[in-house]
Amino acid sequence: MAKATPKSTKKRKKTPANNTIKFIKGFWILFGSGIFLVILLFLFASWGVFGEMPTFEDLENPQNDLATQIISSDGVQIGTFFDENRTPVNYNDLPEHLVNALVATEDARYYSHSGIDGRGTVRAFVFLGTKGGASTISQQLAKQLFTGGSRNIWERITQKLKEWVIATRLERQYTKNEIIAMYLNKYDFLNQAIGISSASRIYFGKTLKDLKIEEAAVLVGMLKNSSLYNPLRRPELVRDRRNTVLGQMYKYGYIGEKEKNALQELPLQLEYSPEGHKDGTAQYFREYVRSWMANWVKENPKGENEEGDPEYYDIYRDGLRINVTIDSRMQKYAEAAVQEHMSNLQKEFDKQEKKNKTTPFRNITEAEKESILKRAIKSSARRKKMLSAGKSEKEINASFDIKTEMTIFSWKGDIDTIMTPRDSILYYKKFLRSGLMSMEPQTGHVKAWVGGVNYTHFQYDHVYQGARQVGSTFKPFVYATAIDQLKLSPCDTLPLSQITISAGSHGVTEDWTPKNSDGEYTGYLSLKSALAKSVNTISARLMDKIGPEPIARLATKMGVKSPITPVASIALGSVDLKLSEMVGAYSTFANQGIYTKPVTITSIEDKNGAILYQFVPETKDVISKEAAYVTINLMEGVTHSGSGVRLRTGASSRYDLKNVVTGHPYQFTNPIAGKTGTTQNQSDGWFMGIVPNLVTGVWVGADDRATHFQTTKFGQGATMALPIWGLYMKKCYTDKTLEVSTGAFPKPEELTIEVDCKVFRESNIQDENIDEFSM
Structure with missing residues (x-):
């Protein structure tokens, strides 16, 4: 009988071929798992797992506060009422060089992707953002419309996922041109310039159609960070950023080298025209219109809410257009005439007042002067504010004799000074x-x-x-x-x-x-x-x-x-x-x-x-x-x-x-x-x-x-x-x-x-x- 051969206890050596197969298999499992995880994360984001996502109705009608415009008889916007000073414009209102500057600087492959730029995303991932970000114009709009800030890395990651999802939905819902217009209408350029139309008026004192290439480059440059690249705060930095935008326009063939060089040599020329409620032209008239509109909206509800109560127009948010009879040219001439004559007339008045012992009043007694002051104090905004704060009459009267910092009017410009409120009343009484x-x-x-x-x-x-x-x-x-x-x-x-x-x-x-x-x-x-x-x-x-x-x-x-x-x-x-x-x-x-x-x-x-x-x-x-x-x-x-x-x-x-x-x-x-x-x-x-x-x-x-x-x-x-x-x-x-x-x-x-x-x-x-x- 033959003797049994004992089994070998030695392990078999792995061949190189087996190692390669296992590596490939592991790679594809890992790659597939990554793809699956990314898809899953996208699905989670779209399902709202990482936070509420916009509905179809939200995408169809993004909610923006729109300023009410006051339009003169000659077609000039002479003022706005707003919570956010946004005046919407259509794509056709945007000058071509503005759109070119935007695409060249913010999203060079804008017209070839569907909301997410794959090449840009890979580049940003590999180089950790040191060679440019990956956010497309669509993603930036998604962030402005529907996502907020982030406090940590996880929130930043989930926010980015939501932006990707929303960006692709926006691309399906709107045309490329509509997305550009929405993005420029939404962006906050600061100084009450919300949206490109307001920014053009406020920083350059002109409508979009009159915006020059170098001016458009300034506004596009501000899109990176309107606080950092703000021409009122950091003009030199803004000029450098403008030149970068012009360089991008040259790089992608929108302008020639000669034009680029000439434009980059130009100084930064602003015509700052603030549009606050106390700024601009026809302020008194605009305040009258505000009062008129307050009565009109009460008498003309736009419909009923779900409870059946009347719903009224909001002149600060509903984007109404008020067409008025004022002619902007005649208004300008009228204001200039008043300023020119009254400044001269006041000089003569002040000259004569130097010899007036009861200035700024004439032919009255001290008792009558005190009576005028008491009436002025009684009707003053300061007194009304202190009364609403629960102050006593004694405290209020005493406050009018305490020196305080204030800015006062003069025909040579506002003056920062220190005086008592009582003295300020006398000061203002002298003005014609x-x-x-x-x-x-x-x-x-x-x-x-x-x-x-x-x-x-x-x-x-x-x-x-x-x-x-x-x-x-x-x-x-x-x-x-x-x-x-x-x-x-x-x-x-x-x-x-x-x-x-x-x-x-x-x-x-x-x-x-x-x-x-x-x-x-x-x-x-x-x-x-x-x-x-x-x-x-x-x-x-x-x-x-x-x-x-x-x-x-x-x-x-x-x-x-x-x-x-x-x-x-x-x-x-x-x-x-x-x-x-x-x-x-x-x-x-x-x-x-x-x-x-x-x-x-x-x-x-x-x-x-x-x-x-x-x-x-x-x-x-x-x-x-x-x-x-x-x-x-x-x-x-x-x-x-x-x-x-x-x-x-x-x-x-x-x-x-x-x-x-x-x-x-x-x-x-x-x-x-x-x-x-x-x-x-x-x-x-x-x-x-x-x-x-x-x-x-x-x-x-x-x-x-x-x-x-x-x-x-x-x-x-x-x-x-x-x-x-x-x-x-x-x-x-x-x-x-x-x-x-x-x-x-x-x-x-x-x-x-x-x-x-x-x-x-x-x-x-x-x-x-x-x-x-x-x-």
């Missing part, structure tokens, strides 16, 4: 204020609105908030009523002699004998000369003939809503009216006796362009065409021989006032109707100026009526207000695109009242001792 409103009489469209000299420091609007005594600017209502009722001619004459209105007549409680400013009471004067020279006794005679009631009724029919007590003194303008009321009423004369209600907002659109509101003109016949034309003819005399004559001659010897108006040669030759007004103690100066297609009113005065010039030389309407009108109209006439009228006022076809005084005299022979209203 102004208001200007300009309107088309035929349409009622308000073209310019300047409510004050500086909105940041003086927010009270002297166009529609404040009613002030109108003085002689009320006299045209007296003359118009007399002409309408008595068919008077501008050539009719009245005696200059004094007239006494007895107590009990025309609302007078005691005998009233008005006086003329020049003390002249002998002879006769035509109505045209009487209005031109603003003769009080003749205005009083006209009022005595027709009574104050018809005059008050006429003013009310012409849009005046402020109360007018029908007493004899209204003949001299004792009533307090708003500048907006005066401009609207005077427009009736220019519009052939038809009152057109002033309008500021023509339409409102939602973010999709649907019309939510359309203005309907409101007009009514008030006086005959004849009476309106004759009144205009009377007021033309003011600019030919009365207080408005300087509009024809420049600074005449009579009105050449040093340091106030530096001899502006207005030298208007076209037909102009107008009326100046000066109130008691020179507290208010007015000028109402009319050309056939534009009526403009100007008021100048101080916050308190005790602050005023000592004499009429400086305190009259011809000095305080008229120069603003002249400067404004000079600028408007220089801009031929505005087509402000230089022609004659339209004459009614059937004019029965003679306005040519030469013809009138030849057809009405009379001796020297004529009776009132005799021909």
Whole structure:
């Protein structure tokens, strides 16, 4: 029997072939596991395991707060209301070089991937981001829209996974062009510049279509980090970043080498135009629009919520478009005219105040001065804030005598200083204020609105908030009523002699004998000369003939809503009216006796362009065409021989006032109707100026009526207000695109009242001792 061979205990040696097979098998298992893990992670991300993901509806309608735009009649955005100052634009609104700069710098293979750049991702992984990131434009948009920041590596990884998923979904949902537009609309460029449109306006003062290549490169460069690469903070760093963007544009063939080199040599040129609620143009008007819109949204709900309650538009988030009547060019000219004249006028006022012991007030006692201060303290924002904080009256009053840091207004720029709140009240009381409103009489469209000299420091609007005594600017209502009722001619004459209105007549409680400013009471004067020279006794005679009631009724029919007590003194303008009321009423004369209600907002659109509101003109016949034309003819005399004559001659010897108006040669030759007004103690100066297609009113005065010039030389309407009108109209006439009228006022076809005084005299022979209203 054969002997069994024992089994070998030696291990077999592994062959190289076996090792290779096992390595390959292990590699593919590991690789497959990695792929499976990545797929699983993507699935987990898409299922919301790592945090909530946007729904289909969210992707279809990403929620952005959109600023409400205020668009002028000439198509310029003059302001916004916003929580986020974002003005959305379409891809077609983006200049080609801006898109090219974006793609070249942020995502060179943008048009060839589907949301994730594989090559970029591998490069970023291998080199740990040292040779560029991997985020595509789609991923960056996904991060902005639907993901937030990360606090640790795990959150960063899961956030990146979510961005990848969302990016691919965005690519399926939107076109490449739409994604670019969404990304640029979403990005925050800081300084209230949210979105590319706002950034273009704020940093360069221009619309997107006017953006130059080098300017577009600056904004694209900011996309890397708008805080680090901010041109207001680090201009040199931003210039270097801009040049990097231009280099990328050259690298990918969007610009040539010669153009690149030339653009890189350019300095960084900004035109910073902040768009805060207190910045920019037409601030007073924009605040009026905000108030108007607050009432409108309450009366016009956009629908109902799930509970059945009304849902209202949000002017700060819903992206409305408010189309207004303001012309951005005329608004600019109006603001410039106010600034130019008021800065000069204030210099003269301050000069005269150096000798005034009760400055900034005149002709008052210390007790009266203290009373003014107490009223100012009582109505101050500081007191209201302290009351709401639970402070006692004693604590509040004491605080007004404690020095504190503050920034105060000056015509040379804001000043940082330390003073007591009480002293700051006195400081601000010395400043003269102004208001200007300009309107088309035929349409009622308000073209310019300047409510004050500086909105940041003086927010009270002297166009529609404040009613002030109108003085002689009320006299045209007296003359118009007399002409309408008595068919008077501008050539009719009245005696200059004094007239006494007895107590009990025309609302007078005691005998009233008005006086003329020049003390002249002998002879006769035509109505045209009487209005031109603003003769009080003749205005009083006209009022005595027709009574104050018809005059008050006429003013009310012409849009005046402020109360007018029908007493004899209204003949001299004792009533307090708003500048907006005066401009609207005077427009009736220019519009052939038809009152057109002033309008500021023509339409409102939602973010999709649907019309939510359309203005309907409101007009009514008030006086005959004849009476309106004759009144205009009377007021033309003011600019030919009365207080408005300087509009024809420049600074005449009579009105050449040093340091106030530096001899502006207005030298208007076209037909102009107008009326100046000066109130008691020179507290208010007015000028109402009319050309056939534009009526403009100007008021100048101080916050308190005790602050005023000592004499009429400086305190009259011809000095305080008229120069603003002249400067404004000079600028408007220089801009031929505005087509402000230089022609004659339209004459009614059937004019029965003679306005040519030469013809009138030849057809009405009379001796020297004529009776009132005799021909």
